[in-house]
Amino acid sequence: MKTLRNMKRRRSSFRLIVLSLVVGIIGGPAWSNTSGLAATVQVATVATVDSTLDIPVSGTVIESDGAILTVSGYETINSTKVTDADGTSPRVVLSFDFTHVMASDGTPATGVLKTGGYQVIKIRPLQASDVIPITCPYYLNKLGVSTAETWLVTTTLKFDVITGLLAGGSASVGANPYLSFTTFL
Amino acid sequence: MSERNFFLRENASKARLREAENARRNRQEILKAHSQGQVTRRDLIKMGLMTGAGLLLPMKGLSPFARSAYASSNIPTGLPPSPLFGVQPFTQPMARFDLLPRHTSPSTFLNPAPTAASNQTQQLLNTALEGVRAGDTGPIEGRPPGAIWTHQGFSTFPPQIAIEATQEGAKTNTVYNPGVPSSLNSGINPATPVPFKFHPGLPTQGPLAVWTFNGTVPPKLAIARYAEPILFRHHNLLPFDITQNGGFGRHTISTHEHNGHHGAENDGFTGAFFYPGQFYDYHWPIVLAGFRTINTAATDPKAGSPTDAGGILKVPGDWHETMSTHWFHDHMFSFTSQNVYKGNAAMFNIYSSLDRGNESLNDGTNLRLPSGTAKSWGNLDYDVNLMLADKAWDANGQLSMDIFDFDGFLGDQMTVNLAYKPYFEVERRKYRFRILNASVSRFFKLSLSDGSVMIQIANDGNLFPHPVALSELDEQGIAERYDIVIDFSRYSIGQRVHLVNLAEHQDGKKVAKDLTLAEALSGNSSDPCVGRFLEFRIVRNPAVPDVSQVPATMIPNPDLSLIPVVRERTFEFNSGAGQTTNDPITTAFGPWGIKTDNQGPTLAADFGRISAGPSSGTREIWHLRNGGGGWDHPIHIHFEECQTLARNGSAANVPAWEKGRKDVWRLRPSGSVDITLQFRDWGGMFMEHCHNTVHEDNAMLLRWEIDNNGAPFLRPLPTPIPRPQGVTFQAPDDILPTAF
Numbered sequence: 001m002k003t004l005r006n007m008k009r010r011r012s013s014f015r016l017i018v019l020s021l022v023v024g025i026i027g028g029p030a031w032s033n034t035s036g037l038a039a040t041v042q043v044a045t046v047a048t049v050d051s052t053l054d055i056p057v058s059g060t061v062i063e064s065d066g067a068i069l070t071v072s073g074y075e076t077i078n079s080t081k082v083t084d085a086d087g088t089s090p091r092v093v094l095s096f097d098f099t100h101v102m103a104s105d106g107t108p109a110t111g112v113l114k115t116g117g118y119q120v121i122k123i124r125p126l127q128a129s130d131v132i133p134i135t136c137p138y139y140l141n142k143l144g145v146s147t148a149e150t151w152l153v154t155t156t157l158k159f160d161v162i163t164g165l166l167a168g169g170s171a172s173v174g175a176n177p178y179l180s181f182t183t184f185l
Numbered sequence: 186m187s188e189r190n191f192f193l194r195e196n197a198s199k200a201r202l203r204e205a206e207n208a209r210r211n212r213q214e215i216l217k218a219h220s221q222g223q224v225t226r227r228d229l230i231k232m233g234l235m236t237g238a239g240l241l242l243p244m245k246g247l248s249p250f251a252r253s254a255y256a257s258s259n260i261p262t263g264l265p266p267s268p269l270f271g272v273q274p275f276t277q278p279m280a281r282f283d284l285l286p287r288h289t290s291p292s293t294f295l296n297p298a299p300t301a302a303s304n305q306t307q308q309l310l311n312t313a314l315e316g317v318r319a320g321d322t323g324p325i326e327g328r329p330p331g332a333i334w335t336h337q338g339f340s341t342f343p344p345q346i347a348i349e350a351t352q353e354g355a356k357t358n359t360v361y362n363p364g365v366p367s368s369l370n371s372g373i374n375p376a377t378p379v380p381f382k383f384h385p386g387l388p389t390q391g392p393l394a395v396w397t398f399n400g401t402v403p404p405k406l407a408i409a410r411y412a413e414p415i416l417f418r419h420h421n422l423l424p425f426d427i428t429q430n431g432g433f434g435r436h437t438i439s440t441h442e443h444n445g446h447h448g449a450e451n452d453g454f455t456g457a458f459f460y461p462g463q464f465y466d467y468h469w470p471i472v473l474a475g476f477r478t479i480n481t482a483a484t485d486p487k488a489g490s491p492t493d494a495g496g497i498l499k500v501p502g503d504w505h506e507t508m509s510t511h512w513f514h515d516h517m518f519s520f521t522s523q524n525v526y527k528g529n530a531a532m533f534n535i536y537s538s539l540d541r542g543n544e545s546l547n548d549g550t551n552l553r554l555p556s557g558t559a560k561s562w563g564n565l566d567y568d569v570n571l572m573l574a575d576k577a578w579d580a581n582g583q584l585s586m587d588i589f590d591f592d593g594f595l596g597d598q599m600t601v602n603l604a605y606k607p608y609f610e611v612e613r614r615k616y617r618f619r620i621l622n623a624s625v626s627r628f629f630k631l632s633l634s635d636g637s638v639m640i641q642i643a644n645d646g647n648l649f650p651h652p653v654a655l656s657e658l659d660e661q662g663i664a665e666r667y668d669i670v671i672d673f674s675r676y677s678i679g680q681r682v683h684l685v686n687l688a689e690h691q692d693g694k695k696v697a698k699d700l701t702l703a704e705a706l707s708g709n710s711s712d713p714c715v716g717r718f719l720e721f722r723i724v725r726n727p728a729v730p731d732v733s734q735v736p737a738t739m740i741p742n743p744d745l746s747l748i749p750v751v752r753e754r755t756f757e758f759n760s761g762a763g764q765t766t767n768d769p770i771t772t773a774f775g776p777w778g779i780k781t782d783n784q785g786p787t788l789a790a791d792f793g794r795i796s797a798g799p800s801s802g803t804r805e806i807w808h809l810r811n812g813g814g815g816w817d818h819p820i821h822i823h824f825e826e827c828q829t830l831a832r833n834g835s836a837a838n839v840p841a842w843e844k845g846r847k848d849v850w851r852l853r854p855s856g857s858v859d860i861t862l863q864f865r866d867w868g869g870m871f872m873e874h875c876h877n878t879v880h881e882d883n884a885m886l887l888r889w890e891i892d893n894n895g896a897p898f899l900r901p902l903p904t905p906i907p908r909p910q911g912v913t914f915q916a917p918d919d920i921l922p923t924a925f
Contacts, residue, residue: 048855078838080833080855082813082815082854082855084813084814084815084816084854085813085814085815088697088815091698091854093853093854093856095838095840116653116654117841118654118655118656119840119841120656120657121659121660121699121840122699123660123695123696123697123698123699123853123854124698124699125697125698132701133701133702133703134656134657134701135632135636135637135656135657135702136656137638137654137655137656139654144735144737145638145640145652145653145654145735145737146615146640146670146672146734146735148638148640148654149637149638150636150637150638150656152636176635176636176637178634178635178636178637178702178703179635179636179637180635181634181635181636181706
């Protein structure tokens with residue numbers, strides 16, 4: 001019997017190697033079970049299911065200088081369920097639109113902090129519930145994107161896993177916890 | 186199947202590692218034979234090793250997807266890990282790109298002097314080249330001969346700068362020029378020879394393992410400015426013997442300046458490849474699109490090039506078409522993935538009156554993006570190129586490529602500028618990063634490890650109409666360039682923050698899951714390329730104040746409202762492609778392909794087939810459709826930047842970062858993109874293809890051409906057929922009914 005290790009030593013002719021490989025793979029007792037796990041059938045048939053949801057967002061954020069921001073508004077979630085033809089589990093292409101989430105520190109002179117129409121697109125496995133925290137830029141339009149800070153919007157989405165439709169959701173907002181992840185040399 | 190543990194860890198059981206390594210070696214025998222021309226994909230199908238859909242049969246001892254004999258049910262054989270030889274992440278500095286020298290007076294610097302038409306001076310051929318007999322001769326230049334392949338505009342835009350580079354096997358770099366002082370290059374002394382290693386603690390790469398520009402690392406950077414035409418002479422110094430390739434890679438090459446607005450003879454057409462011992466002169470005129478019809482008197486300073494004195498040289502063309510961040514790479518028919526992976530990839534910064542590369546010049550035109558001040562243009566101090574690529578290496582530490590199927594190739598080690606997980610020292614100020622995804626099949630999705638803001642300013646080399654503040658970038662497909670600004674002034678000296686990849690793959694078809702930042706940082710992903718991969722070390726305050734800006738308005742899109750759309754075309758990207766032709770040189774066999782205009786079957790690539798022939802001087806709308814099936818495709822259209830009109834049929838679905846111009850679109854699973862583009866200034870044959878280069882090679886690529894730009898162009902154009910003895914031409918194999 002030819003083992004794969006033996007076959008590796010034979011380099012003279014590719015066709016010989018390949019033929020040996022086939023014999024070795026199919027004939028060797030260690031390799032006799034050729035049943036595979038991923039016999040992907042790549043057929044271009046796909047079903048998609050779209051759904052949309054507006055989710056209220058509210059909460060308070062304490063900035064590094066101690067200012068307290070009151071955040072309100074809603075985010076819009078667009079979901080497209082994609083059923084692949086390759087046997088993998090369905091996924092959802094999610095678009096998070098934070099355009100209508102804004103904040104104020106209660107001082108009229110400050111103005112309204114906005115996200116600049118911030119969007120995030122994420123591909124996630126379809127599951128009954130998915131918790132997706134996203135840091136979200138915000139800034140005063142008059143000061144521009146260079147002054148943007150971040151807060152964290154944590155969105156919990158509910159799906160009907162049979163249809164793939166969005167079934168509900170909720171969101172909360174808070175300070176960006178990852179800022180403490182920076183480390184010192 | 187269970188997807189977990191597809192990438193084996195170094196601490197997996199010895200039996201599983203041995204099993205996976207044996208399977209990989211056997212796959213590499215196949216890849217080696219294919220790359221050396223001993224076997225075709227069709228042969229593999231006949232031998233029963235591969236399905237018509239492009240999959241290795243799920244045999245144990247061959248496919249990584251076959252069930253492991255040493256694990257419980259539904260656990261695949263998996264991929265053996267690339268050994269790290271004890272190397273830890275973030276223990277080496279990231280070397281910045283190596284500047285390619287710019288030489289003035291190309292006609293005297295280059296020998297022989299460049300010529301408008303291909304230089305057909307004969308030379309004696311090396312008999313190790315395929316199809317060469319003793320005494321055979323062939324031309325010194327691989328560019329096809331004759332009028333059609335003569336440089337367009339060569340006398341109008343005579344080369345002013347020569348850049349000369351080779352393609353060759355790995356060697357030590359003794360002439361490294363980062364273009365910045367050591368203090369801005371993490372302390373690297375450029376005078377110290379640079380051996381070809383992914384990390385100082387990893388083995389030196391052999392000359393057959395990697396083939397890069399000039400054979401060295403760091404990767405190369407070319408610099409240009411508008412109105413300063415470049416003659417890029419590319420010498421092929423790869424082995425004459427096709428079998429001397431270290432198991433993958435093809436020694437014939439064609440260099441695509443992605444996405445240059447040049448004549449087709451300079452586009453790196455997939456069928457215009459050249460052989461070892463030859464050179465190819467690429468003429469990059471560096472002009473604004475529309476130069477023949479817009480601003481022809483060159484009166485607008487926004488359409489301009491930086492002068493050495495800090496002024497502006499006004500140029501013809503539409504300033505809304507100004508470009509910035511390009512790259513150039515191999516486009517060899519059916520072997521692009523192997524050759525680019527092996528090192529045929531470089532970056533190319535283009536400077537303009539708007540994007541000057543000087544942050545202090547305040548003339549009302551310069552956008553003053555982070556760069557530096559020492560030079561009047563092209564400062565790299567705070568303008569950093571990053572080339573991201575996943576790699577794999579074998580038990581000896583030599584670069585290794587694998588085929589688990591034709592869905593795509595994934596490496597298990599992250600590199601930045603061909604360095605394994607490096608660190609980069611920064612000052613407390615703004616930096617511009619020009620990020621290129623130079624992978625074969627891997628998509629990235631980037632975030633900072635603290636979830637803080639990055640400002641995206643450009644996409645595919647095109648500055649946005651307006652900057653976009655993001656805490657995570659969109660997925661970045663292969664060949665896409667994202668220019669971002671990070672302001673490190675918010676950190677303290679001594680802090681570290683990382684770039685993190687959120688996109689988790691389980692195969693080469695698509696992203697399996699976009700992780701949250703917490704998930705990516707947890708270390709629990711089964712994909713070893715998820716998580717931190719580049720460490721920024723904040724080391725000091727800048728010596729001079731940061732005067733760079735990120736303006737609220739940068740480059741609005743060109744106004745196309747008065748340009749009629751003459752026709753629309755539809756391209757659907759599918760698997761299960763058929764082939765209608767059988768030319769041994771020009772055809773490839775699927776499984777991937779493109780269906781054009783909803784007619785006929787999905788077709789595998791044939792660079793002798795014309796799928797579209799838009800007329801010069803017109804504008805069209807192209808609909809790009811993902812045929813579905815569970816994959817994503819980053820589709821690249823050559824020649825001129827396009828505008829995105831809609832995603833999934835709606836303009837409202839186009840995100841802010843795609844509202845500028847682009848040249849690569851991720852279609853997304855089951856998605857579609859509608860774009861509009863113009864055909865002007867130059868003529869010839871161009872391409873459209875998936876930039877998952879495994880898909881491109883097998884065979885999701887088509888040829889289109891601008892057919893009637895006047896003499897010497899023909900309708901249709903003859904197809905070049907390169908051989909060492911010279912390029913011949915033949916009539917197109919096929920012209921689709923809706924092409925013209």
